[in-house]
Amino acid sequence: MDPTVAAVLQLHNVSLQLGQRTVLEQVSCSVTTGRTLGIVGPNGAGKSSLLRLLYGEIQASQGQVLFHNKVINTYRRAELARQMAVVMQSPVPVFNLTTEQMVMLGLVPHKRWFDPTTSQDHHQLQLALEKTGLLALRSKKLAELSGGELQRAFIARALVQNAKVLLLDEPTNHLDVHYQHQILQLIRQLNLTIVCCLHDLNLAASYCDDILLLDQGRVQAFGPAEQVLTPKRLTRVFQQPCLLLAHDELARPVIHFYPKLRGDGHD
């Protein structure tokens, strides 16, 4: 990674203890302006916990989390919200709101309570609904949306928030293949600094510049996607044989996990 480019978020030797459990151990990584960092790893690797540290929801037991070179917990919540939008896994929606009302909540960090809604706000709302394919559902109650539509509504809210940094935990959960690609393509085009937990390694390889591979709270590799996502490393970390399949029309090979075969050294 180019050290001359400004780091937006940095973790320096961060460890996290939750109850009796060491969830993260000596994790160091950073994300620089305009890049997309994918956090990948098996279940329980510590991906969501790391994201929660990055937006200051929980505090590191050891080490430092820096946002623009300042300790994250020294920021006021409102200040952070203006600079950082967060889409968590299965956030709890307020079901009696309509899609449009919920998406408009993205404006809250930028307004005082008596500020009126402007034509610019409505324009932003319109754009966010359009980009996430929710125009036709704008007046529907959240309770009436499918899991995927709800997920897109949370992403629309993050777009309206208009922050320079976007943190997402499994944003493609509940989305069909078309929307998985559409949403990731969309957020890439926004030229934001992005940190995104993903289970799907092919999506991570396609849409992330850098990858942090975690396993049991420890960094297994961190760096450019093509250097981190090697079949040998993925086979070891996921305990499932893996190979990369090249395709003429794809910029990156397809990551393929296959069943353990007798005598291939994986059983």
Ligand SMILES: Nc1ncnc2c1ncn2[C@@H]1O[C@H](COP(=O)(O)OP(=O)(O)OP(=O)(O)O)[C@@H](O)[C@H]1O
């Ligand atoms: N509040 C808590 N107290 C104790 N242990 C916790 C707590 N929250 C999470 N953990 C544990 O920390 C570990 C990491 O959890 P985390 O949710 O960060 O993993 P993950 O990589 O996001 O997992 P998944 O892929 O399953 O979503 C898990 O073993 C989990 O059980």
